[in-house]
Amino acid sequence: MNLKAKDIAYVGLQLTLFLSFLLDISLLSFRLPVWIDYLLLPLILIGGGVVLxxxxxxxxxxxxxxxxxRGSNLITHGLFKYVRHPIYSGILLSAFALALYLGSGYKLLIAFLLLILFYFKSSYEEKLLLQKFPEYKEYMKRSGRFLPGI
Known part of the structure; x- marks a missing residue:
């Protein structure tokens, strides 16, 4: 692999946002009805399962x-049959659900920033994948970026 400054910048920003998410900052706290917590807990676990x-x-x-x-293969089976970036999808699902569960506007903001970062990081990644795998263009038509069909 030939790392570029963009690779390092994206991963550095991603790590910074992950660490920021871990901070316990009670900025913009809110409370949702308790019954919503019962919906959010499974979403947190599902997101983690998707990542794994x-x-x-x-x-x-x-x-x-x-x-x-170098020497990598294009994976288009399993979760990748439906979504091109399932790891990002799982992280986003867990991050948004956890932020809502905890009632943290701060964590919700970080989750939104992760969504923006993953959009641009995946766009850059897809540009590189198109160069390496000519069949990636057709694969993009059959699968969603973060969600199936989208």
Missing amino acids: LALLQLKTNLSIFPSPL
């Missing part, structure tokens, strides 16, 4: 950087 399953499906193709690894 996608990591297992990537196997040796996994990298924290957007640039594809």
